[in-house]
Amino acid sequence: MEDLHSFGWYAKRVAKYMPEGVFKPVPARLWGGLAYLLIVIAGFLTIGFSDWNPLLYIPISIVLGASFAGMGFLGHEILHGTVIKQPLLRDILGAIAFWPLSTGPKLWRKWHNLNHHIHTQDDEKDPDSWPTIEKIKKMKIFQWIYKLPFFVRAFFGFASLSFQFTAHSLHMFFLFVTDFKKKKQPEVWMQTIMPWASWIGLLFIVGFGKWIFMFLIPLIIANMIVMGYISTNHRLNPLVPVNDPLANSLTVTVPKWVDVIHFNFSYHTEHHLFPGMSPKHYPLVKEKIKEMWPERYHEMPMGRALKALWQTPRVYSSEQTELVDPKKGSLYGSLGNGLNPKNIKIKVDRHKSQSQS
Known part of the structure; x- marks a missing residue:
């Protein structure tokens, strides 16, 4: 792997420019949050006080789901301290x-701000990193999953995006709640x-x-939107011994209105370089x-990144710079290590090599 920098x-080197x-x-970013909050309230009132055909609630559920996700993105920004600095008001907002994603502010700062940002793509310390082949071999359920055909695994992997943030958030709660001081734990609960x-x-x-239309469907949609980004943030990048944002992070491109x-x-990548800077300035x-x-x-278009995720396994090799299919042992590159998102190819086909030998 090329030389890494923190x-x-x-x-x-960038800040001076x-x-x-x-x-x-x-x-001023809070105005966007207020707009989302008003949309959610309006959607709830419309569904709650009407007696329409359920099919007519589906468009409202989609809007609610998009609003849940948008509020989550703003919450992420707020809890990094880039919207307001006052600790109490920051935590309340x-x-x-x-709230729609049911993740508490103290847990989020512990899990995301401290552990994920400080130890990004560290095999042992980043709670969001995907496992190496050595860890998979110790997990019986994953051993069973990775016996399934690649296409089936990819399908269910993408289907799991519909609940993955919620499930991971609950897992992080039980993982970290005891790390808080005794007097703080009731608040985290x-x-x-x-x-x-x-x-x-x-x-x-x-x-x-x-x-179902007011919460369950919107939660599924919000999970898919949020995980669409989170799954592309680092999962095509290698695990690294040094927290180098240019090596371990990916910026995706979306239409301007989606960025808004x-x-x-x-x-x-910009966020991992300056988590304390408002994303408003990230284009600079x-x-x-x-x-x-x-x-x-x-960087790459969001669609291409998601396609690359579909075409590659989510387990790292022992070297941590390659992705490996545990079933066949086939190796794929990672970003910066031989992976070409425009043309995904197996780097080393161990199954084919063993067959020929």
């Missing part, structure tokens, strides 16, 4: 923004329990039929990175 190494004031909070209590309470208020409604969440960061390290910067 995110601080890059940040130091940034305009004055780019590291200040941008409270972050909790509201993450409450921040997780209260959103779920509200959604379960809604079920009893409106009934199962309307609850998703608060520039597509600029992921991207321009400078591409000017200084064009050969190391990874």
Whole structure:
């Protein structure tokens, strides 16, 4: 693997070219969150107080799901401190923004801000990294899954995006809750329990039929939108011994209007370089990175990134720079290590080699 540098190494060299004031909070971002909140309230009231054919609720559910996701993107921004700095107000607004996804602000900062950002793509320390072949061999359920044909695994892998954020968030809660000091743990519990209590309470208020359209379908849609980004953020990149954002992160490109409604969440390499900068300024960061390290910067259209995920396995080889299919032992490159997203090919076909020998 080429020489790696820490995110601080890059940040130091890029920051001096940034305009004055780019590291200040941008409270105006909250207007987008207010718009999403009003849309959600309007959608809930429309479904709750109407008696329409259920098919007519589907478009509302889609809008609600998109709004849940948009609120989550803003919540991510708020809890990085790039919207407001006051800790209490930051946590209150972050909790509201993450309420549809039922993720508490204290858990998110512990899981995402501290562990994921500081140890990105570290095999042992990043809670979001995918496993190596050695770890898979110790997990019986994954051993069974990886006996399935590649196409079947890819299909179910993409289908799982519909609930993966919610499931992973709950897993992170149980993983990290005991890491908090005893006196803080009740608050962490409450921040997780209260959103779920509200959604379960809604079920009893409106009934199962309307609850499906008000919460369940929107949650599935929100998971798919959020995981569409998260699954492309790092899963085509190698595991790395040094937290190098240009090696371990991918920026995807989407239409400009999508960047607007998703608060520039597509600029992921830039985010890992400057998590304390408002994403409003990430186009400036991207321009400078591409000017200084064009050969190391990874970006591609969202559709191409998702297609590459479909065509490659999600297990890392022992070397951690390649992806491996546990069933056949076939090796695929990762970004910066032989993977060409426009033409996915097996790097080493061990199954074919063994057959010939």
